[in-house]
Amino acid sequence: MLERRREGRDDMLSPFDFFNREIEDFFRGLPFGGTSRGEMDVYETDDDYVVECELPGLSKEDIKVELNNDLLTISAEKKESEEVKKGNIYRQERYFGRIERSIRVPEYIDKDKIKAKYENGVLKINIPKVETAKGEAKEISIE
Structure with missing residues (x-):
């Protein structure tokens, strides 16, 4: 293992510094160069359902979105070499990673839009949402 030195110091790193470096190196090696696993926010507005998915470090060509029946699937793959x-x-590093997330969507959506x-x-x-799903709320009395 190569010795890492602090600025202005000639001694080796402390065990704590070594541990921090190992943790940083572990997360740096995960797909997409960070700790993202495709975290999602899913919420509803009056007119839409909205899905927001974190996919840092990718281009839109790396991402695929597919709706199959009522299953919305987001998949992404990154292949990078340096x-x-x-x-x-001589050093060569490769980053390969794939992520796939799926959620069920209601059947009363406008798939074409x-x-x-x-x-x-x-x-x-x-x-x-389709027009019938946008209806007004109605309070139901309890007997």
Whole structure:
């Protein structure tokens, strides 16, 4: 293992610093270069159901959104390779990762008007309700 030195110090890292470095290296090696597992927020507005999914470090070409019957599936795959050559030092790192998340959607949605937009690492999917699902709330009396 290579020795890491602090600025202004000539001794090796303390065991605590080594532990912190190991933790950082572990999370850096996860898919998408971070700790994201495709965390989702799902909420409802008057007109839509909205799904927001964190997918940092991807391009929209890496992401696939599919609706099969009542199952909405978001999948993404990242394949990245970095190669560095410097003097006698050679390093090549590869990042491969795949994530897939699925949620059930109600049957009273307008499947033809679903829209997805990917911006700043967040995929936002608007799932419009059909007109009959937008009805007004009605209080039910209890006998």
